[in-house]
Amino acid sequence: MKKNxxxxxxGFIIAGAIVFLLMAATPGSSGVELSLDKLLATQDQxxxxxxxxxGNIIEKSIQWNADKIELKFDIKDDKGxxxxxxxxGPKPDNFTEGIIAIVQGAPTTKDHFKADTVKxxxxxxxxxxNSKEYDPKTHKxxxxxxxxxx
Numbered sequence: 268m269k270k271n272x273x274x275x276x277x278g279f280i281i282a283g284a285i286v287f288l289l290m291a292a293t294p295g296s297s298g299v300e301l302s303l304d305k306l307l308a309t310q311d312q313x314x315x316x317x318x319x320x321x322g323n324i325i326e327k328s329i330q331w332n333a334d335k336i337e338l339k340f341d342i343k344d345d346k347g348x349x350x351x352x353x354x355x356g357p358k359p360d361n362f363t364e365g366i367i368a369i370v371q372g373a374p375t376t377k378d379h380f381k382a383d384t385v386k387x388x389x390x391x392x393x394x395x396x397n398s399k400e401y402d403p404k405t406h407k408x409x410x411x412x413x414x415x416x417x
Contacts, residue, residue, distance in 0.1 A: 298371070303344040310374045319371045320380070322350060324387075326364030338385070342368050354382040361387050 298317035306313065306320050322342030328351075330339040338354045352370055362368075372382040 304348045321369045324366050324368050351379045354385045359387045
């Protein structure tokens with residue numbers, strides 16, 4: 268074989284390997300996003316899918332094992348559906364009752380989910396106030412900013 272043919276063939280092999288590794292390293296791009304009730308209803312169909320779902324954390328269900336870096340907890344949706352989640356990784360910040368947990372991974376047995384990632388989101392704590400109800404005097408009193416004298 269000519270030298271140019273070998274270089275070209277090697278380039279195609281390397282490019283193919285890079286594309287394969289990128290596809291294998293990003294399972295979320297080929298995943299499914301489901302509400303908790305739909306996931307529970309179709310759990311068997313999604314055992315081999317990368318699934319994203321969310322629910323409110325049930326505080327009394329939180330079990331954190333720092334030695335194993337293992338987090339077990341339950342999430343609940345507005346309809347009362349509950350999913351038991353197992354996550355091996357660091358406990359996210361702000362992980363308490365009333366916080367929404369967004370989990371990504373795969374369902375395992377009935378009502379159980381093995382999460383690869385867990386993110387938290389607060390539904391209302393950090394939302395802005397209605398601008399029509401904003402009172403500059405109250406804001407000034409809270410922040411104790413002295414008035415400028417002209």
